[in-house]
Amino acid sequence: MIQANQISKSFGNRRVLRKLDLSLQGGEVVALVGLNGAGKTTLIRTLCGLNKPDSGSVTLDGLSLSKTGAGLRQKFGVVLHATMLYHNLTCRENLEFYSRLYDLPSKNERIPELLNLMDLNERSQDIVGTLSRGMQQRLSVARALLHDPTFLLFDEVFSGLDQRFLSRIIDLIKKQATANKGILFSTHDLEKVFSAATRVDILNKGQIAFSGYVNELTPQTLLAKYDELTNGASLNQGLLG
């Protein structure tokens, strides 16, 4: 279980997270919802250790992320807005590199498996720089899954993907949850909340302002709650799923 305890984070003048608490367990799928600039990316980065909180702590199965050795990072698979892919190498080469980095043999079965899942077989020998944004995003997901991480953190993973892959990713998420992995994804789209998540957390003003189980909510009640918290700003963002 990942546990964030009272984490605060500021960047220069801006206070992004304020004494935030959040937990993610194996088998859970948490949808992180919030306005643009609310801090979803910062929160995700802090959960996997890319950013360190100014105060508070993040623990994984009781071990402090900042104090324990780097080996703990093996348990995370992260997809961010930046793809973390090398543009001068091919898809396959990128995956081979990341395999080696995570101590897997560079020619392992996960690579063709994941390329297949993300429908990138045809382009596997193509240089990443020549791929479209959507394809790069898919490859990034493949990269994140390579080492079979226990926790998946997806930051706006659905953006830029067409319908076919949206449902494929949702299926992927559900399957991972069944395999007792913990998944957290951030999204603007309330529809995704109801198709993929078991729990929804609303990030507002630096804290988890609301947390509810999806099976106890309806799109309307969620939207109402969201509006209430953000003072109707959601309407301007076209959040209606």
Place this chain on the structure above:
Amino acid sequence: MGLLSIKVYWGDEMKFLKATWAILCKDLLTEKRTFVTMGSMLVFALIVILIFMFAFDLAVGLRKEAASGIIWVTLCFAGTLSLDRTMALERDAEGIDGLRLAPFDHTVVFVAKVLTNWVYLLIIAVIVLAAYALFGNVMLFNGGFFAIILLGTFGYILIGILVATLNMQIKSHGPLLSVLLFPLLIPLLLAAVNASSLVLNGGDPAGLRTWVNVLIGYDLLFLAAGILLYDKILDE
């Protein structure tokens, strides 16, 4: 966390080496495909040598004496290209986050980058030597000189990667690398130039020993500094 993690890894040295090897291969593969680093270093180095030769239109007798200084200055400047490029590689793909997420002490990145860039610089050094020898019609191939080049370039790359990684995190990272790096290179430069000069032109062997000691000291110091501090540069 650098030192502590290194302790843990003595049991995991294979993994550490594997990860270093992975990064090394990736960098070399990229270089093989694009030839950007070596290409630009080569052109730049040759132009600089040429400029020096014109600017200091030296009498034949002086060319061997001046060789040491000219060659080392050229290498210092050309080296900045590879330093900048090697970190830019990570920055372009924001691959640096990919490396930061990997389950390793970031010293892995340090070791891999030092090795690749040292190789690039050595190759350029050999070409520069040959070019100078050719243009200036002087004999420069000398075992001792090669040894000094090995020591000097190693020290350069060690501190260069440290500073380049610091620099990479700044938004306007390009021009600052030289500003941050060069004042730190003075002892290295002095030692390398003087030792090379003594080796090429003959001179006091005790002096040579002293300079070589300075070089070795510098290399060891920044090897230690790199291993201890590098992790902190990339960790938040």
Place this chain on the structure above:
Amino acid sequence: MIKKAPKTLLVMDALAALGLISALVLVFFFTPVEQTMGMVQKVFYFHVAATWTGMLGFLLAMVASVAYLKTKKLDWDSAAVAGTEIGMVFVLIGIITGSIWAKPIWNTWWTWDPRLTTTFIMELIYAAYFVLRANLTEIRQRARLASIYAIVGFTTVPLTFLSIRIFRSIHPVVIGDSSSSGMFAMSSSMLFTFIYSLVVFSLFFVVVFWHRYLLENNQRNLTTIIMEED
């Protein structure tokens, strides 16, 4: 937590001011005019004091940088900034007074003397430190990277000094008359004034450092308070 200067500091401010004035008085009225060098020798009292205390500033900055990396308390970063800044200014005073002294004695504004050259390089390193800081906006990242640079920078200084010294011993440069090496015998009044100046400058340094440290802390805390109000 915008802190005002504590009473102790204010008292020290007054003492330092008095000290500097009295040191000046001593230099001009109490000490004799040196035989060979004349009036210009009086620069010596402040030259040495400024340079030594300036170096102290850099050492302080190095220690503070290490402390920051270990404890992550931003107060140490403020100390590093204050130490470096004050150090740079004091050392600059040292270099300028040194030049003023050198011109009539050695007939040159500059020499490649190892100490002087190393000092100049140090100033460059610390100027680079500020350039680095100026280009980083995020507080913790700036503190972390600047600390590392300060540590690496300071580490090169002994080696720089050593290598220039070796360089100079192999390439001795004759600068003017060998008898005018810059040394002179000190009478007891000179010695007293010298030590007095040293003490006064150290006090002056501490006072300015402390103010700068408070200023840096206050600036940072002010932005935090503004953030809290959101």
